[in-house]
Amino acid sequence: MYDPLVDSTPGRSQPHTPSYWVDTAGAAPPDDGPVQGNHEVDVAIIGGGYTGLSSAYHLAREHGIKAVVLEANQTAWGCSGRNGSFARISGGRVPLATLVEKYGRDTARAFFAEMQQALQTTRDLIDIGEIDCDKQPDGVFKVAIKPEHVAGLKREVEMYNGLLNYPARFVDAAGVQQVHAGAESYGALNLPDGFCMHPLKLAWGIQRLAREAGAKVHPGSPVTEWTSAAGGHRLVTPGGVVTARRVIVATNGYTSRKLNPVLTGRILPVHSQIIVTRPLTAEEKVNSLPGGDCMFDTRNLLFYYRRLPDDRILFGGRSAVNGRDAENPVHRQRLLDALCRKFPVLKGVQLDYNWGGWVAVTNNSLPHCYQVSGMQNVYTGGGYAGSGVSFSIQTGKRLAQMLAGDARPTPVPFLHEAPKPFPLQSFLRVGQRMAYAWYRFKDAE
CATH class of the missing domain: 3.50.50.60 (FAD/NAD(P)-binding domain)
Structure with a gap:
């Protein structure tokens, strides 16, 4: 690469x-x-x-x-x-x-x-x-992967509301399950735009x-x-x-x-990688991403993901450090493992696409x-x-x-x-x- x-x-x-x-x-x-x-x-x-x-x-x-x-x-x-x-x-x-x-x-x-x-x-x-x-309907969620991240998201909501007069809101764990089923979802910051x-x-x-x-x-x-x-x-x-x-x-x-x-x-060019699954079944959709919102999580090396219009899941994150290592299958597997930790119903799911590129930091x-x-x-x-x-x-x-x-x-x-x-x-x-x-x-x- x-x-x-x-x-x-x-x-x-x-x-x-x-x-x-x-x-x-x-x-x-x-x-x-x-x-x-x-x-x-x-x-x-x-x-x-x-x-x-x-x-x-x-x-x-x-x-x-x-x-x-x-x-x-x-x-x-x-x-x-x-x-x-x-x-x-x-x-x-x-x-x-x-x-x-x-x-x-x-x-x-x-x-x-x-x-x-x-x-x-x-x-x-x-x-x-x-x-x-x-173009899909608006909706962005920053999802807490641990219970201890919830307090930080609530503080962010307060800053959006108070400092910026912007209508961000906190969604509790039960509410998040309506748009983000599975694991690693203890609450979320929701941005309407x-x-x-x-x-x-x-x-x-x-x-x-x-x-x-x-x-x-x-x-x-x-x-x-x-x-x-x-x-x-x-x-x-x-x-x-x-x-x-x-x-x-x-x-x-x-x-x-x-x-x-x-x-x-x-x-500094930083490599980001994306995988895309096969189309999901109706059961898999309900137990992973029922909606089509933009999702990312609270990790330091965050993952970003969404359900595509044809019911596949796109899932991405940081991967290789240099171009020589970009095609190493370990990075594809790391993303797949992370996807299945979030959504256990997808264990063993087939991947149809895998690619990457450079973002600028x-x-x-x-x-x-x-x-x-x-x-x-x-x-x-x-x-x-x-x-x-x-x-x-x-x-x-x-x-x-x-x-x-x-x-x-x-x-x-x-x-x-x-x-x-x-x-x-x-x-x-x-x-x-x-x-x-x-x-x-x-x-x-």
């Missing part, structure tokens, strides 16, 4: 990783083919996932700027086409209480408002574009909207060389050269270490959207830490605003600051392996 910390390029025109999403997405929408020849453009966007496609759409639709998207492989080849399918009020991986402690109540409120707007931006795109992405959908269909819908607005989308066009001068940026692809006055980098967890040295070391576990220091007219966004379906789409919108002249389109200071480089980068994966061992030990206590 392509490993951004090791490999110099994600390849060229690689097919999508086999997955449930690929098998059920239907035909890909039209694109503009790989770059051929030399082109001078105003804006080039590197990366054809949610962030890049959203940037292209919003630049064209709201600012009259028709950008060119350069994607190494297929559009939505990375996180956007292989994620867990939850569009939530989320961004990064920092608890609300920690946000308040570190940044203050006003900044925490502003960031929450931005995450709410991100979800609304996603809804709006689905509605405006009539994107058929199997947030929905599941088909992530690849969503990405392809945004691609269609971007091209209809005037953007160009070029798959099979990795940037293999990047040089800058006073007149702009020279981006070399296998089929030609794109010279752009302004550049957006939207590669997130798939950013090659060779793309540009200024960006190196600010993102920053030093502070928060997303970013900023103008790159030391480079003229270069902007980037990412760092969603596995919670980025809606926030990546919003980041694309914010990047478009920044290119159009609004230097800080949100009142959240940390969003517009470059994430600090990780220290001791040669030992990042060693530290990650040790952290995983510790978290698994704590989760098993």
Whole structure:
């Protein structure tokens, strides 16, 4: 598997990783083919996932700027086409209480408002574009895996209600059984906003909207060389050269270490893996996930899961530390064992799908959207830490605003600051392996 910390390029025109999403997405929408020849453009966007496609759409639709998207492989080849399918009020991986402690109540409120707007931006795109992405009814549950986690969930509810004036609620164990049967369900935090959908269909819908607005989308066009001068940026692809006055980098967890040295070391790619079962029987549904809500749990290394429209269960979580180990069957088995601990009725269930990909974690576990220091007219966004379906789409919108002249389109200071480089980068994966061992030990206590 392509490993951004090791490999110099994600390849060229690689097919999508086999997955449930690929098998059920239907035909890909039209694109503009790989770059051929030399082109001078105003804006080039590197990366054809949610962030890049959203940037292209919003630049064209709201600012009259028709950008060119350069994607190494297929559009939505990375996180956007292989994620867990939850569009939530989320961004990064920092608890609300920690946000308040570190940044203050006003900044925490502003960031929450931005995450709410991100979800609304996603809804709006689905509605405006009539994107058929199997959108499910709203409902998100954070489920306590141990009795001692209940008190923490109740404190979270109080913060949502009091600090944010948001109608979160606590659901007791008996109530949780109505939506989450089986074991490891001692209560839950319920958020009324947030929905599941088909992530690849969503990405392809945004691609269609971007091209209809005037953007160009070029798959099979990795940037293999990047040089800058006073007149702009020279981006070399296998089929030609794109010279752009302004550049957006939207590669997130798939950013090659060779793309540009200024960006190196600010993102840690973390592997997340997903399994999907065969369709469940009526009895298995009743005794596992009777509803179709977004579910995740209170582990340090959390699991996320849902019932799909065709009655399969999707179940995901952290797995390999590096790309060499990503195909090791031990990770698939670990997820299956965890699924069956939660839902004993599924013991021995057949798995029909198994795939994984890289999510992007920053030093502070928060997303970013900023103008790159030391480079003229270069902007980037990412760092969603596995919670980025809606926030990546919003980041694309914010990047478009920044290119159009609004230097800080949100009142959240940390969003517009470059994430600090990780220290001791040669030992990042060693530290990650040790952290995983510790978290698994704590989760098993």
